[in-house]
Every structure is written in C-alpha cells, then in structure tokens.
Amino acid sequence: MRRFKNAMSRQAPVSVARRPVYRAETRARWYCPFSVCVDLLAAALPVGAAIVKVHEPHPLRLAATAALLWPLIGVMSKRYTSLAWGDKGGLRAVVRDWLVLVGALATLRVICGLDSVPAEAFTALIPALVLTGLCQKLIHRHLLAARREARALRHVLVVGEPPTVDAVVEQLAQRTDHEYVIVGSCPVGEGEVRSGVPVCVRLPCEEPETPEADATAVLGAADELAADLVFVAPGRYLSGERVRRLSWMLHDRGRSLMVLPGIVDVARRRVQLTSAAGLTLLHIAPPLQRGVHTLAKSVVDRVCALVLIILLSPLLLALALAVRLGSPGPALYRQTRVGWNMTPFAMWKFRTMVVDADRLKGGLEAQNENDGHMFKMRRDPRVTPVGRVLRRFSLDELPQLFNILFGHMSLVGPRPPVPEEVVKYNGTEMRRLMVKPGLTGLWQVSGRSDLSWRETVALDLRYVDNWSLAGDMNVMVRTVRAVLDGQGAY
Known part of the structure; x- marks a missing residue:
C-alpha cells in the first residue's frame, strides 16, 4: 500500500476533513477497561486452576495476587496508555512486564x-x-484503522519558521499510522508557508517585549482551531528561552506542548533523554552495524536460506523447467550487483526476459517510468510470458537464497543496485550500501516499483539506520502479504 504518493497534495484536504472529528481524549473508551479485564482474567483463571490442581494452600489468595500484580505492573510500565497502544513495539514491553511478574x-x-x-x-x-x-x-x-478513517486524532498547531513548518507538514503527510493532524500554523517571521496549512498568526523574529506576547498569540490560534497540542520547532528566531516561556503559559492553560528536535527516521529505541547543567540532551545511539547483533543476523540468514533451499527444492526445479520451456535460453540469469561496502557480486535470478534483454535496454531508456536511477517499465516488452508470472509473485528472486547462503546478501535489506546505478549515487544514496542487500525489505512491502526513487531511498535509509532482528521478522511476515497482493510487481 502506498504511503508516500502525492504527500503534499493530500495534506491540505486531509487537515480540513479531519478537523471536526474526535479528539485524542475521546478515542475509543473501551481500550483501558478492556485491557485491564483481559489482564485480570488471563492471570487469575489459569493460575488459580493450576494451584488447585497441585493442591497448594490458599489458592484464591494466590490467584488474586497474580491477578492484581499483572495489571499493576502494566500501570507502572504505562502499558495502558495511548502511546503503548499505538506503538508497534508494544509486544516487547509485554514480554518485559511478564518477566517482571514471574520474578x-x-x-x-x-x-x-x-x-x-x-x-x-x-x-x-x-x-x-x-x-x-x-x-x-x-x-x-x-487504533490504526481509526486513524486511517480520520478518528482518534489530535489537532496540532505548529509553531516555527516557515521552512520548518513545511517540513513538519510534509513528514506527517507521508504516513497515516500516527495520531497527529496539522490544523494550522504560527510561523515565525514573514516567510511564505508553502504547504497549504492555514496561517493563524505570525510571531515576530525579535524577542517580544513582554513574555506573554508569544503565548497569547499561540493560545488564541489554538482556541480558534480547537487544537489540543502545540508542536514547537526551535530555530534561529525561536530560542530555547523563548520556547521555555511559551511552555509555561501553554501548560498553565492546559495545553500540551511537544518540541521537535529536527531529526527524522530515528527509531525510538535509539533515543535517550538526559540532562546536564540545566541543558536537555538527546542522545542518539549509533545504528547496529557490527557486533553480536550483526553476527546473529548473518547466522539467521544463512540457516534460514539453507532450510528454505531444502524445502523449496522441488519448486525451484519446477520453475527452472518452466523458464527453459517458456522461451529459448538458460533458466538462470546472472547479473553483477553492488553489495555491502561497494563489493560487487554475481546475483542470480530466474530469467524473466529474453536472452538479449541487456542489449535491448538502451533503446527503451526513454520509456523508463522510474524517476530515479532504477530502470522500470510496467509493460516491458522484453519480459517473457512465464517471466510475467514469476515477477507477479516474486518467484524469480528465489535463486538469491544461494546468494544469502554464500554471504553476498541478507534475507532483509535494500535491493542490490547494478554498477551503472551506483556511479550516479550522491552521498546520501550511497548510504544504502552500508548494510548487506536483501531478498526483501521495506521497499518490497511498501509498494515496490510503484514508489518514486525518493521514497525508495527514504525507506532504505530508514532500514539502514534502524534495523533490528525483530524488525527483520516483521518485514518477512509483511513480505508474504505483499507477494500475494502483487502490487507494484512488474
């Protein structure tokens, strides 16, 4: 499913449409009582039954203790909050809490x-x-379904310099799995806000004569738009002290405030908040690029590749025979790709094109439908009938299990580019090669060839910076659905 297409064109109408809908405080009210009841029963009934079976004394007391401790631990770890319910990594917190319960x-x-x-x-x-x-x-x-239907949202007013306001609007417009919708802005200075969100009031670049001036303007805009949350982006004209005074007034009036540090696509597990001498410091942990985690990833990749090769060997033989019978030429296609740290390697696929496809590519460059360095055509005349079926279900990629077994690739990662694409890369795009390329990845489960080059690079960089073994498992599960759906596969 596409998340990024025409993000900016969607933001203005989405904001207008979402303004009258439910606030965060009026989201589905059954979440908390339902969670607590499930936790009480899930701990009390099995424990009580087990204690009665082994003839333990005071079974009711022991079962009641377990039943009360479980939701109490949930309260202490903030498991019954909107942040926990909206967090894709919430299952890790449940496992952690369960270990605390056992102890x-x-x-x-x-x-x-x-x-x-x-x-x-x-x-x-x-x-x-x-x-x-x-x-x-x-x-x-x-909760995600409710947010996609413009429910359970928080109305946000953005305060910051115009380019920053535009950047925040664009970033939030890229996805629908968060609870924030921009309903207005209070730009600092006279610059133009190009994103289309309403400009309620402008704050001066200079420090106001009275500390209350900023807060009065922002509160007036928040009241007018029924915004319950204010995003503040510090900058050249919005100093830390000025934000501090603004926060006092907002909090005194019951408004929430969030400060935007300006970094994007950093997983929350990599961020740690600390302080020193009154300064608030945001520590960003480096990406996992070496050590035990990468060793575990390599072991898992090779073991899984070996198991899959053994299990899928009848299918591999059948597909190879179908390719040979479908058109003249070999069953496998070998192509040089660029892998981890610019290392070239031979990548294998089932052949889906005619034998002289590489020679014919030059005459089709003008028909390239991708806006970046990759070559993609929805109706590529070089693709064979059997090849179209293989591409539709990504079966042509299965021989790359041998690349994974030999250490050239990983199960999950950015797609390996060809050398002629890499020579066109800039410094940002080159970062895609900081990890091993993958058989599948965020690109494959987010739209594949339907994505623009910018969106593809953004997804790959997000993976490079934030990958984890749990995240890889999630991508592999989503890959099954993407393969069956076939969207963007051509």
Missing part, C-alpha cells in the same frame, strides 16, 4: 516462606503473556 511472584513466595515454586503455577502464567500480547495487538490494529 515478583517468585520473590513473594520466598518472603512468605512457602515451599518451592510449583512448575505448574508458573506455566499457568503463559496465558497472561499470550492474551495480553493479543489484546495489545488488537487495540493497536483498531
């Missing part, structure tokens, strides 16, 4: 002088982990 119950047994812990009792805690995880997933999906 807390074991500690309580020791303190109360009870005998050794019955294995059945702690095995019975597994349903609490599973049911709570499913509950979090259900609410997350419901």
Whole structure:
C-alpha cells in the first residue's frame, strides 16, 4: 500500500476533513477497561486452576495476587496508555512486564516462606503473556484503522519558521499510522508557508517585549482551531528561552506542548533523554552495524536460506523447467550487483526476459517510468510470458537464497543496485550500501516499483539506520502479504 504518493497534495484536504472529528481524549473508551479485564482474567483463571490442581494452600489468595500484580505492573510500565497502544513495539514491553511478574511472584513466595515454586503455577502464567500480547495487538490494529478513517486524532498547531513548518507538514503527510493532524500554523517571521496549512498568526523574529506576547498569540490560534497540542520547532528566531516561556503559559492553560528536535527516521529505541547543567540532551545511539547483533543476523540468514533451499527444492526445479520451456535460453540469469561496502557480486535470478534483454535496454531508456536511477517499465516488452508470472509473485528472486547462503546478501535489506546505478549515487544514496542487500525489505512491502526513487531511498535509509532482528521478522511476515497482493510487481 502506498504511503508516500502525492504527500503534499493530500495534506491540505486531509487537515480540513479531519478537523471536526474526535479528539485524542475521546478515542475509543473501551481500550483501558478492556485491557485491564483481559489482564485480570488471563492471570487469575489459569493460575488459580493450576494451584488447585497441585493442591497448594490458599489458592484464591494466590490467584488474586497474580491477578492484581499483572495489571499493576502494566500501570507502572504505562502499558495502558495511548502511546503503548499505538506503538508497534508494544509486544516487547509485554514480554518485559511478564518477566517482571514471574520474578515478583517468585520473590513473594520466598518472603512468605512457602515451599518451592510449583512448575505448574508458573506455566499457568503463559496465558497472561499470550492474551495480553493479543489484546495489545488488537487495540493497536483498531487504533490504526481509526486513524486511517480520520478518528482518534489530535489537532496540532505548529509553531516555527516557515521552512520548518513545511517540513513538519510534509513528514506527517507521508504516513497515516500516527495520531497527529496539522490544523494550522504560527510561523515565525514573514516567510511564505508553502504547504497549504492555514496561517493563524505570525510571531515576530525579535524577542517580544513582554513574555506573554508569544503565548497569547499561540493560545488564541489554538482556541480558534480547537487544537489540543502545540508542536514547537526551535530555530534561529525561536530560542530555547523563548520556547521555555511559551511552555509555561501553554501548560498553565492546559495545553500540551511537544518540541521537535529536527531529526527524522530515528527509531525510538535509539533515543535517550538526559540532562546536564540545566541543558536537555538527546542522545542518539549509533545504528547496529557490527557486533553480536550483526553476527546473529548473518547466522539467521544463512540457516534460514539453507532450510528454505531444502524445502523449496522441488519448486525451484519446477520453475527452472518452466523458464527453459517458456522461451529459448538458460533458466538462470546472472547479473553483477553492488553489495555491502561497494563489493560487487554475481546475483542470480530466474530469467524473466529474453536472452538479449541487456542489449535491448538502451533503446527503451526513454520509456523508463522510474524517476530515479532504477530502470522500470510496467509493460516491458522484453519480459517473457512465464517471466510475467514469476515477477507477479516474486518467484524469480528465489535463486538469491544461494546468494544469502554464500554471504553476498541478507534475507532483509535494500535491493542490490547494478554498477551503472551506483556511479550516479550522491552521498546520501550511497548510504544504502552500508548494510548487506536483501531478498526483501521495506521497499518490497511498501509498494515496490510503484514508489518514486525518493521514497525508495527514504525507506532504505530508514532500514539502514534502524534495523533490528525483530524488525527483520516483521518485514518477512509483511513480505508474504505483499507477494500475494502483487502490487507494484512488474
């Protein structure tokens, strides 16, 4: 599904359409009570049944203790908040909380002088982990669906210099899985706001004579637009002290404020907030490019590739035979691609084009439908009938399992470019080559060839900077759906 196409053209009408809908405070009210009830029952019933089975004393008390501890841990870890429900990584927090629950119950047994812990009792805690995880997933999906339908949103007023306002609007317009919709702006200075959001009032570049001047203007705009949240982007004319005074007035009037640091596409797990001498510091952890994580990724890649080759060997042989019978030429196509750290390697695919396809490419350059360095044609005359079927379901990529087994590629990563594309790369695009190329990746599960070059690079850089083993698993699961859907495959 496309997330990025015509982002700027969508923002203005989306903002207008979303203004009268529900606020964040009036989102589905059943989330919290439903989560708490699921946690109570998931901990109480299995634990109580297990304790009765092993003839433990005071089964009701023990079951009640487990039932109360589980939601209490959830409250302490803020598991019943909109931030947790909207977070795709919420399952990791559930597992962490569950381990805390196991440790807390074991500690309580020791303190109360009870005998050794019955294995059945702690095995019975597994349903609490599973049911709570499913509950979090259900609410997350419901919340995303509500946001796509312009519900459960927060109306945002942006304060900052005009180019910054435009950048914020464009970035938020790229996706629909967040809760923020821009309803207006308070630009600093007289520059033009090109994104199309309403300009409510302009703040002067110079420090106001009275500390309340900025806040009065911003609060007036927030009241007019019914905005419940203010985004503030510090800059040359909006100093930290000026933002601080603005925050005092906003908070005194019950308005929330968020400060935009200006960085984009950084996973939250890489960000740590700290302070020193009154300064608020944002520490950005470096991407995972070496160490245990990369070693684990390499091991998982090769083991999975070997297993898949063995399991899919009948299919591979059948596809090779179909290619040979479908058109003259070999079953496999070998092409030089550029991999990790600019290292060239031979990549294999099932042949989907006529034998002299590379020679014919020069005459088709004028018909390239991609706006970047890649060559893509929706109706490429070089593709064979069998090749169209293989491309439709990405079956032509299966021989790259051998590239993964030999260490040239990874299961997940940016697609490997050809050398003639790489020589056109700028410094930003070259960063795509900081990790091993992948059989699948964010590009494949986000629209594939339907994406523009800019969108493709943005997705690849997001992966390079924020990859994790859990994220790779998520991409592989989404790949199955993308392959069956076939959107953007040609």
